[in-house]
Amino acid sequence: MSNLFIPNPKEAESIHILREVAAQFERPVLLFSGGKDSITLVRLAQKAFFPAKIPFPLLHVDTGHNFPETIEFRDQLVKELGLELIVRKVQDSIDQGKVREEKGRYASRNTLQTTTLLDAIEEFKFDACIGGARRDEEKARAKERVFSVRDDFGQWDEKNQRPELFDMLNGKIQVGQNVRVFPISNWTELDVWEYIRTENISIPSIYFAHKREVFFRDGLIWTANEHVYREPHEKVIEKWVRFRTVGDMTCTAAVLSEATSLDDVVAEIRESSISERGARIDDKRSEAAMETRKKVGYF
């Protein structure tokens, strides 16, 4: 047989999952952070429904402490693909008195996002929230389902999860419940980067090495600016860095890097000896930090 198409099995699986979301739910939404995983999701969704448009909107929970490069990129992408973008701000949740800003050395709005997200789910009656989490990121996420059922409070009951057999996905839910969907569950960080390179997908510039004002704390490299608490003795220096994950400025550390192209980045990831979430300050709080946050509705 000539020209037999051989699929990339992980890509084919993700597309299958996204189509199941569109078929099984009434109001799905894609949680978009501007990071490489959610950008990959957007490409997969394009592929799943082509030549039709992506049949759900994007939701960005804006902490107000995002890297400006990410926001710029987000707006450009949405414009190019003609997508619907919904933005909900953590600042609004703070102003409404629903959450209180953290203070001090490790202050971050990362945990506060959960309230804003749950409010948005209620406001728009979303029944499925598609996210770019991967099982290889963190040990509690390794146990996450592809269709993960959450109760009215957004809580994750890790001991009572629906088994997922073969590739049959059960998205039936009660009123008030919703499902978090993770189409790239089975991808590794390297898979994502290799995919971005193969597909030539554009990503925010902060993923590539650039000069930045930073300071060192606890062996990690922090961005120096007005959103990040800094003690007087923590000296600001200029370094060549890049980011491996793009979260809130207050909880995403940079890595020293000279990788200026996708080839460089892929090579760096292969050689790297620090895992991706190793640069996430929020996970260092305790051994069970991620599990604890997931139980109360963190994405």
Add this chain to the structure above:
Amino acid sequence: MDIQNRKLIKIATAGSVDDGKSTLIGRLLYDTHSLTTDKIEAIERSSKQRGYDYLDFSLATDGLVAEREQGITIDVAHIYFNTDKTNFIVADTPGHVEYTRNMVTGASTSQVAIILIDARKGVIEQTYRHFFIANLLRMSHVVVAINKMDLVDYNEDVFLKIKSDFDALVVKSDFEEEQITFIPLSALKGENVTRKSEHMPWYVGNTLLDHLEVLEPEDLQESTAARFPVQLVIRPKTEAYHDFRGFSGKLYGNSLSVGDRVTLLPSGTESTIKSIHFFDQELESASPGSSIVLTLTDEVDCSRGDMIVKSGEAPKSEKLVSATVCQVNSKPLQVGQKYTLQHGVNRVLAKVERIEAKVHADFSGTEDSDQLKLNDIGKVHFKLSKAIHFDAYHEAKPNGAFILIDEGSFDTVSVGFIQ
């Protein structure tokens, strides 16, 4: 090599408490440099806190707080590692009696099973159960990893005794001898995991990793008739694609090509494949596993849950089905109960007509039972509201399995393998 052409091997692991399963996986991760510095540091920190004088690799895989406290694995965890040639996905499934559910789940998405045996204990009741499930799910290949050889002085006789005990089980199964491989190893010491052991010169086979790497995904996949369950109808309604009406889905069993004569089920309408799309590419043929969009030469009635097959290769279409069922929920399955049956992406209503027998998950036969409790396996007869289009599980896996969804809680309560 990158993601497009590195091969993918999916593995399910099974072992009893303290067989060292998590240690084995930790060792594979460590030796393939898949554990990063910060993860190793976390393991060192935790091992030290617990007062161990060795690195407890199991801490890398046991993800949930309850598991770390009890030192056992409760839920299926997915672990990823790769070598230059191969991507591996490991479904680490707990092996206690009460967790049959988890092994069935992990095995359903895997091609290869690794069954761990503690060299000091040999083949035990748990081993029977693990092998029974590997057999029930028709895994393509089984590796029997005889662990803790360091604790039996790397004695060949121990290995041979376990192998011969296990061979007695193989005879009772549907497996051929060449589908089973025995490897003596020590996960803790790293012997025969990725490095050939100097202590076991009598073993001439591959290390575990070398063995897993020579497996070919094509050989692990069964080739049957092409099955294309329709997930969604794609209708862009845009200028450029005004009349486009495509059927999206994932292809199973065999390839499909433009020009193939096809039959739509349940209508029985025949048509011809006009085009095959994958994103912006038009394909001549697609192989199984592809998530594609098909268009047909005729205006046909076809929607989600329908199935497109090659004409002359129709599956069975019936309203009465009998299946081997594994109960994966604490609510028991009983005669007269109604469920939503999900077969692939198609849903119908199903009523339990009769429970023929409960099957002992250790090859020791069957017994009468009027219900199936959590982790029970049984032969069950169902009556459906509409015919489904299936193959027997032993002939075509993806088109021969279904799940049952409880009408009240909507939980997935059973998995069935159609006979």
